[in-house]
Amino acid sequence: MPKISHTLILLVLSGLRSYIKVIGVSYGGTGDGDRFVIYDDSNTADQHYMFFSLDSGYVIVPRHSGRSIAVSYGSNQDGAEILQWKYSNAKDQQWYFKKMNEEFPLPILPVLETLEPAPRITSATQNLVGQTKPVTVGVIMLPFIMVQDNNLDLVVQLTESPYYVLEHQRNWVLLAEHTIPKTEELVKELTVGMKTTDQESMARTLNIDVGADLGLNIGGLTAGLKLSIVTSLSTTLSHTREKMTEIKVTRKIHNPYDIPLRYASYGLQDIYVLKRTNGEVIGSWSVKDPNNIHDTTYP
Numbered sequence: 001m002p003k004i005s006h007t008l009i010l011l012v013l014s015g016l017r018s019y020i021k022v023i024g025v026s027y028g029g030t031g032d033g034d035r036f037v038i039y040d041d042s043n044t045a046d047q048h049y050m051f052f053s054l055d056s057g058y059v060i061v062p063r064h065s066g067r068s069i070a071v072s073y074g075s076n077q078d079g080a081e082i083l084q085w086k087y088s089n090a091k092d093q094q095w096y097f098k099k100m101n102e103e104f105p106l107p108i109l110p111v112l113e114t115l116e117p118a119p120r121i122t123s124a125t126q127n128l129v130g131q132t133k134p135v136t137v138g139v140i141m142l143p144f145i146m147v148q149d150n151n152l153d154l155v156v157q158l159t160e161s162p163y164y165v166l167e168h169q170r171n172w173v174l175l176a177e178h179t180i181p182k183t184e185e186l187v188k189e190l191t192v193g194m195k196t197t198d199q200e201s202m203a204r205t206l207n208i209d210v211g212a213d214l215g216l217n218i219g220g221l222t223a224g225l226k227l228s229i230v231t232s233l234s235t236t237l238s239h240t241r242e243k244m245t246e247i248k249v250t251r252k253i254h255n256p257y258d259i260p261l262r263y264a265s266y267g268l269q270d271i272y273v274l275k276r277t278n279g280e281v282i283g284s285w286s287v288k289d290p291n292n293i294h295d296t297t298y299p
Contacts, residue, residue: 024046033085034065034084036083061087115172138232178253180260190251206274209243214238262297
């Protein structure tokens with residue numbers, strides 16, 4: 001069954017500081033005559049609106065009450081109050097949208113790719129790459145209200161970067177490389193996981209952190225929106241509040257030959273890259289998967 005989306009009506013107030021507010025029904029009232037006021041976005045039903053197209057315009061309905069936005073007493077005077085009222089097909093309950101000459105830019109989304117298998121050692125003299133070229137495996141556009149971009153005033157965000165692009169990239173990173181003498185054994189400790197500084201920065205910017213199970217913890221959104229985000233990013237929601245940290249894993253490699261053995265470990269790295277509408281990168285956070293380490297040896 002097709003789904004109808006709900007809409008927020010935003011107000012950007014500019015001054016010494018800029019603030020974003022949403023329009024909601026006073027105290028969440030559900031009766032005729034309740035006024036509309038501005039609030040912080042709390043993701044409540046009295047701040048969500050549905051737009052119904054009629055021949056004579058649009059009816060705007062707060063989701064929590066089922067009433068329509070109307071003008072007090074049908075007035076056409078400046079300063080008249082805006083209220084909610086049961087729909088009666090009155091002219092003061094019908095609204096129009098005027099297209100402005102100004103158009104907001106939309107970002108260009110990258111083409112999704114598939115990550116190739118981890119590099120392998122195929123000769124004794126092979127030069128190993130430190131990391132493979134990242135490929136984008138998932139992407140989503142996020143409205144600017146979901147991004148804390150400290151380098152842009154909110155009004156500038158709205159006009160110059162109304163949408164941000166969050167890319168999920170993957171690549172292989174060289175974690176260790178050694179030549180093991182004949183018949184000897186190497187015990188190597190590798191550092192994987194995610195730095196605390198990356199976790200904190202990602203949480204400040206997006207209200208998202210990476211769980212210990214590598215899924216995403218997304219704050220402040222409905223379950224449906226969270227699922228939509230992780231689906232578009234080709235990842236999963238986290239099922240734990242424990243955050244991914246930097247951890248150590250140990251590899252034991254034995255050389256059974258009478259000649260030196262070349263050894264390397266490559267780890268799968270997930271990178272989340274946040275870009276403005278114009279493509280400028282404002283954040284990049286990486287996590288090395290502790291469960292996806294590939295060892296390669298020669299001969």
